[in-house]
Amino acid sequence: MPRTATKKSSSSSKSGSSKSTSRSNSGSRSNGSSRSSASKSGATSRSNTRSNSSRNASPTSRNRGGASKEVMPGSMLHEFFMDALKDIYWAEKALMKGLQKMAKNTTSEDLRAAFEDHRVVTGNQVQRLEQIFEMMGKKAQAKKCPAMQGLLEESAETIEETEDDTYTRDCALIVNAQKAEHYEIAAYGSLVTLARAMGHTEAADLLQETLDEEKETDALLTQIAEGHINEEALAEFENEESEEEED
Numbered sequence: 001m002p003r004t005a006t007k008k009s010s011s012s013s014k015s016g017s018s019k020s021t022s023r024s025n026s027g028s029r030s031n032g033s034s035r036s037s038a039s040k041s042g043a044t045s046r047s048n049t050r051s052n053s054s055r056n057a058s059p060t061s062r063n064r065g066g067a068s069k070e071v072m073p074g075s076m077l078h079e080f081f082m083d084a085l086k087d088i089y090w091a092e093k094a095l096m097k098g099l100q101k102m103a104k105n106t107t108s109e110d111l112r113a114a115f116e117d118h119r120v121v122t123g124n125q126v127q128r129l130e131q132i133f134e135m136m137g138k139k140a141q142a143k144k145c146p147a148m149q150g151l152l153e154e155s156a157e158t159i160e161e162t163e164d165d166t167y168t169r170d171c172a173l174i175v176n177a178q179k180a181e182h183y184e185i186a187a188y189g190s191l192v193t194l195a196r197a198m199g200h201t202e203a204a205d206l207l208q209e210t211l212d213e214e215k216e217t218d219a220l221l222t223q224i225a226e227g228h229i230n231e232e233a234l235a236e237f238e239n240e241e242s243e244e245e246e247d
């Protein structure tokens with residue numbers, strides 16, 4: 001991280017929340033590419049989700065009549081599924097705190113709004129997971145997710161290693177946040193597929209809703225980065241270089 005990033009330049013920091021989440025931006029060049037990561041994670045896109053639930057189900061989850069058969073408690077697969085839910089439940093709760101910290105430390109208003117909005121969305125995702133635990137006849141339980149913990153430590157490091165009121169920090173926070181979103185996209189993509197294969201159709205639908213929200217957030221962050229933050233961070237770098245040359 002640059003040690004001496006200059007104070008923010010004047011343009012576009014107060015542009016307000018850009019709530020638009022155009023899907024056409026999600027596969028863009030810098031600061032992540034949600035579309036490709038989502039497809040690698042096995043995630044299904046919104047366009048082929050609910051209506052295709054039977055097509056997505058694994059053949060082993062169907063009985064002879066073609067209807068889904070639920071994989072029942074006690075099986076290893078069920079235990080694995082429940083463990084994965086506990087892991088993402090912990091991750092979402094940790095991310096709520098992380099997003100709050102990231103929002104407090106941004107320079108750009110639109111990025112702050114994006115983090116704050118996603119914190120609210122994440123709260124709903126936590127409730128959705130609680131609903132799924134209930135559907136499974138279990139009390140919601142969190143299990144520490146070392147992956148999310150590591151990603152949040154990275155964002156705390158970013159805040160420590162960059163100067164206040166710099167776009168360089170914003171740029172780095174977007175990278176940190178997109179890593180966290182991509183982790184969630186991978187986790188939910190797999191959970192949706194697994195829940196469907198196991199015959200937990202209602203749970204799969206709820207998980208799909210969350211997956212869609214994670215992709216939207218990832219796309220929005222790309223949009224903000226490309227809208228002005230990457231450019232502002234580059235300008236800070238160029239200022240820094242010219243100041244060094246003068247010395």
Ligand SMILES: [Fe+2]
Pocket residue numbers: 092122125184214
């Ligand atoms: Fe989430």
Ligand SMILES: [Fe+2]
Pocket residue numbers: 118122180181184214217
């Ligand atoms: Fe998220």
